[in-house]
Amino acid sequence: MSSKTPYYITTAISYPNGKPHIGHAYELIATDAMARFQRLDGKDVFFLTGTDEHGQKMQQTARNEGITAAELAERNSSEFREMGKLLNSSNDDFIRTTEARHHATVQEVWRRMEKNGDIYKDSYAGWYSVRDEAYFQEEETELRADGVRYGPQGAPVEWVEEESYFFKLSAYEDKLLKLYEDQPDFIGPNERRNEVISFVKSGLKDLSISRTTFDWGIKVPGDDKHVMYVWVDALTNYITATGYVEDENGPRAKYWPADAHIIGKDIIRFHAVYWPAFLMSAGLPLPKRVYAHGFLLNKGEKMSKSVGNVIDPVNLVNHFGLDQVRYFFLREVSFGQDGSYSEEGIATRINADLANGIGNLASRSLSMIAKNCEGKIPEPGPLTDADKAILATADEAIAICREEMGRQQIHKAVAAVINIVNEADRYFAAQEPWVLRKTDVARMGTVLWVTAEVVRQIAILFQPIMPASSAKILDLVAVAEEDRTFDKLGEAGRLKPGTVLEAPSPVFPRYVAPEADKA
Numbered sequence: 001m002s003s004k005t006p007y008y009i010t011t012a013i014s015y016p017n018g019k020p021h022i023g024h025a026y027e028l029i030a031t032d033a034m035a036r037f038q039r040l041d042g043k044d045v046f047f048l049t050g051t052d053e054h055g056q057k058m059q060q061t062a063r064n065e066g067i068t069a070a071e072l073a074e075r076n077s078s079e080f081r082e083m084g085k086l087l088n089s090s091n092d093d094f095i096r097t098t099e100a101r102h103h104a105t106v107q108e109v110w111r112r113m114e115k116n117g118d119i120y121k122d123s124y125a126g127w128y129s130v131r132d133e134a135y136f137q138e139e140e141t142e143l144r145a146d147g148v149r150y151g152p153q154g155a156p157v158e159w160v161e162e163e164s165y166f167f168k169l170s171a172y173e174d175k176l177l178k179l180y181e182d183q184p185d186f187i188g189p190n191e192r193r194n195e196v197i198s199f200v201k202s203g204l205k206d207l208s209i210s211r212t213t214f215d216w217g218i219k220v221p222g223d224d225k226h227v228m229y230v231w232v233d234a235l236t237n238y239i240t241a242t243g244y245v246e247d248e249n250g251p252r253a254k255y256w257p258a259d260a261h262i263i264g265k266d267i268i269r270f271h272a273v274y275w276p277a278f279l280m281s282a283g284l285p286l287p288k289r290v291y292a293h294g295f296l297l298n299k300g301e302k303m304s305k306s307v308g309n310v311i312d313p314v315n316l317v318n319h320f321g322l323d324q325v326r327y328f329f330l331r332e333v334s335f336g337q338d339g340s341y342s343e344e345g346i347a348t349r350i351n352a353d354l355a356n357g358i359g360n361l362a363s364r365s366l367s368m369i370a371k372n373c374e375g376k377i378p379e380p381g382p383l384t385d386a387d388k389a390i391l392a393t394a395d396e397a398i399a400i401c402r403e404e405m406g407r408q409q410i411h412k413a414v415a416a417v418i419n420i421v422n423e424a425d426r427y428f429a430a431q432e433p434w435v436l437r438k439t440d441v442a443r444m445g446t447v448l449w450v451t452a453e454v455v456r457q458i459a460i461l462f463q464p465i466m467p468a469s470s471a472k473i474l475d476l477v478a479v480a481e482e483d484r485t486f487d488k489l490g491e492a493g494r495l496k497p498g499t500v501l502e503a504p505s506p507v508f509p510r511y512v513a514p515e516a517d518k519a
């Protein structure tokens, strides 16, 4: 058994009622970066993503397409899996809520909530948004001039009246408020925490948790007429994948409770109110943190099919390159806030930070080593204050990154690595190794060693963000596969003089827009 500390991180599971869009890609990339970071930092990571396949939205979309919900789920779930591969996602499992393992867990969780006296049968009458798969109070909805009533997220709502099982959410108001107080890190960022606290303080009503007017869902134990409300089913995926409910000593049970659920801000209520209440009711441990990222906007506008500005992540990656896209989203968007993207924005970042930044630093220093040091890592002489300062900047970055990644502030961790690049650029320019080549070859060797050593550390730190490109840089400085973890940062993994390097090749080409290409 591994002695490493377990670390369990999840994305939301996506509705496969359509193909994945850039919002899905963004969430997966960000969560992948966090999972990779913790792995490199010595944790025993379990990273889960998947698809949320039941519910009325799936059934309606399927009907409109003239296929079954199961066929729709099958087709689009594989699109999500393919997107994961395209994005180089390192998820350890991919859960589908239609799987037998999931049905079993959800039914067991239901039974435990029932046993605890929290489920009762009544009838529901109220507004429901199929697009959000959510119930809304009348005062949360708005009847617009078009005669249609809309929910708070802008999706139409319909009147639902049917027999339903209810969950005694009202009984959890105080317990939830106590949870938010005792565990201030349970919800992030702060805006979302405040939003949830004021929602709970405004009073919780019991929640309708089953439907009878359609059948595409998990059956309520002992009452086949009812299928479970899709959110009861969906949220439980996180615990299904660990097997904790079936066997607390099973091989993956050590991962529960999850360290972080990464989701978008539109679904914070489900994760920070309903989910902990269900778990408390079923007597199961609660996740440690729920962190909501913002929404991606196309040039500041909400993406929508009718506006025609929905970006296909496949096209974006094919156009700019995977690591370039990963870098852009993780650097440009403050994780937790909304973010805007545009082709120009991506191009600017690629050229400024990647081509002119780390790419240039690596290629200038390594090609000087190739030409002037027989292609071997040079022997450093005595270190000057400038050498020590830039090495210290590199050595100290992991502490900043660890702190920031621990709080899901991915953009700040990326900025700390880019800061090393900028400092190293200044160092390289100030030391003028191309002048030293003629005046002081030994000193030139020291400067090149220091620079290559800093490049090594930058590449190690960039692995969670840009896995393939960082690996390429680490190949160029001949760092063995097993020496790429964070415990090899700083003194522990300094480059060894005399190591033979392969001929350097560019890692980050400049981006040239296709129009400029033609000109």
Ligand code: ME8
Binding pocket: 011, 012, 013, 014, 015, 016, 022, 023, 024, 026, 027, 052, 234, 235, 236, 237, 262, 263, 264, 265, 266, 267, 294, 295, 296, 297, 303
């Ligand atoms: O909500 N920008 O599924 P989903 C950023 N099945 N993130 C976005 C986004 C955008 N433009 N659009 C969507 C569901 N997302 C449920 C989740 S979890 C137990 C069940 C995010 O396919 C969204 O916030 O609508 C969510 O975290 C994820 O993509 C899946 O959205």
